[in-house]
Amino acid sequence: MQYESQKIAKNFYTAAALLFLIQIVVGIVAALQFIWPDFFFLNFNTIRTLHINALVVWLLVGMMGATYYVVPEESETELWSVPLAHLQFWATVVAVLLVIVGYIVMGLFPQANSMIFGTLLLNEGREYIEAPRWADWLIVISVLLFLFNNFMTIMKTKKFTAVQGVLLAGLTVLALMYLPGMFYTKSMVMDQFWWWWVVHLWVEGSWELIAAALLAFMLHKLLGADKKVLAKWMYIEAGLVLITGILGLGHHYYWIGTPKYWLWVGGIFSSLEPIPLLLMVWDAFRITREKRGVVQNRVGLFYTVAHAIFNFVGAGLWGVIHTLPQVNKWTHGTQITTAHGHLAFYGAYVLLILAMIYVTLPSIRGVKEFDQSKGYLAFWFMTISMVFIVISLTGAGMVQSYMERLLGLDYVTVKTSYNMWFWVFRAIFGVGFLVGVLIFVIDFFTLGKKSAS
């Protein structure tokens, strides 16, 4: 770390780590509710809302932290305004806490989610973007302040590097793509049409841009790889991500009341989506092989390469298996989607943020050498557990697709009897995942502190 203001990243990482822990605890509650629906004092919908919202928010907060670290380093100057970054951080934390309290209140008293000025007060009732409209505006303001601070930092020295170009492009698209989720439509078809703009163009568009940029940054930082070569491949990867991903949006428009041509558009483009992700794996391996031996932060590199691999497997392979309309017709809305969602988010974004933390936290704490063993231990607990969670969910999805969709058995029958063991396995491995997260959180708070004293 060369610049004092990069330390602000640590605040964001701390919030991310704590929300990650909350996300997994409520995730286990949700897993148990598949076995005992009345297991907890909050209903499944509230628990699931907390699970997926905590995920989205901690990844976003992690990306913000990472950006505050990357931009000063790339621009070779201090951040434009540290107080603004602090204000933006605390405003985000307060808004997130208010939204969480709102969800819990609604879980206890469903009637409290009343209409005020034409929008729902506590929960918009739309998956992933449940946050009410007032919170949407707070999120938009927070992201705009964040973008402004980073743009001003870049403008100080006007060093337009490729990495921060793609990173900031990804973050700007991210901010813009939040807007299609901020208006009400009478038609549920229209509702879901725009909702997919937000969800798909985030996770298969702007977030992958951010991933491509951060991957290039980490490979340079860890291995000292040539920036020019890294930048070229980053452009190719980011370009292919968008060329396949933007029209790959069509794979969400097969069955929601939109015209039939989306079956062709979505089928063709989304089938190509794994290609850039495979390129990223090749990129990570090629550079690692060339530069092996010079790495000091081995655990950081380990997470970086693992991110590239599981991004390809989770987002790429587990997505492509059910992306063709002929297959998706039977699997759409089954546990196959859940399996894909879990491995994709874990590989593409959870490991990405954890990698950024392991790559940058030692220098933020001012240490060169640190105990890396807990990082590996956390990785194996989380990854092995996640692989088994995904195998369980894939099994459940196959049974569900076959019995419910193909044979015509009742949804409830399949869920409560034929798939019961899958839910049990999933819950057990959920606990395994929690162990990994606990080790990570402990490591996060103690990393580098012993050797410093």
Place this chain on the structure above:
Amino acid sequence: MSHNGARNLFIFGSLLCFAVLIVLTIDTIGTLDERAPEITEAVNAGKKVWHKYDCIGCHTILGNGSYFAPEMTKAVVRKPKEYLKKFILDPRTINPKAAMPKLGLSEEEADNLIAFLDWISKVDTNGWPPEPILTAAAGKGSSMGQTLFKKHDCSACHQIGGLGGTAGPDLTHIGLEKPDADWHIRHLKDPESVVPGSAMPAFAHLSDEDLRELAEYLITLK
């Protein structure tokens, strides 16, 4: 590929794809009205009920949402509306095994929600969800009573031998539990008079002959 070539691929390739997406979006929005029935006040009010109670936190609709509870796009096709209304208002008195909690909807909210579900069931979804192959293959029964059982889609709510819905009681051994054909006829004509609080719709519009055939079939299930 040169560095600048790669950068141009990124910038112009993605802009081109985004432009195509905009064109397709404009075209799609223009076709949506033809592909769905008119949205009445009740349908819109029902959609707001759907959002208010965060139904998507457990259910899917058009295949999107949460995978904890049944898909709702064809709910009104699969279950009688009378049943749905009673169930939504108080799930566990209708079906003690239901996982759904009582959310406190008003009668009006339940009616609007059903109007909304009725609307969505009529949206042209390019044939989704597909009819299960087994249901499609089993068009006719081996007896008159069994044919009627299929014709009136009794298995939407009742199971026989593991196949069918779970909203109503399992009928696999109903012939042992209720061996009297006349009881079944009285029950089919007016379920609530025989089973107080039943949410099953009445089938009084069937002819006496059909009711007899159906009842005779039911008592063979042992």
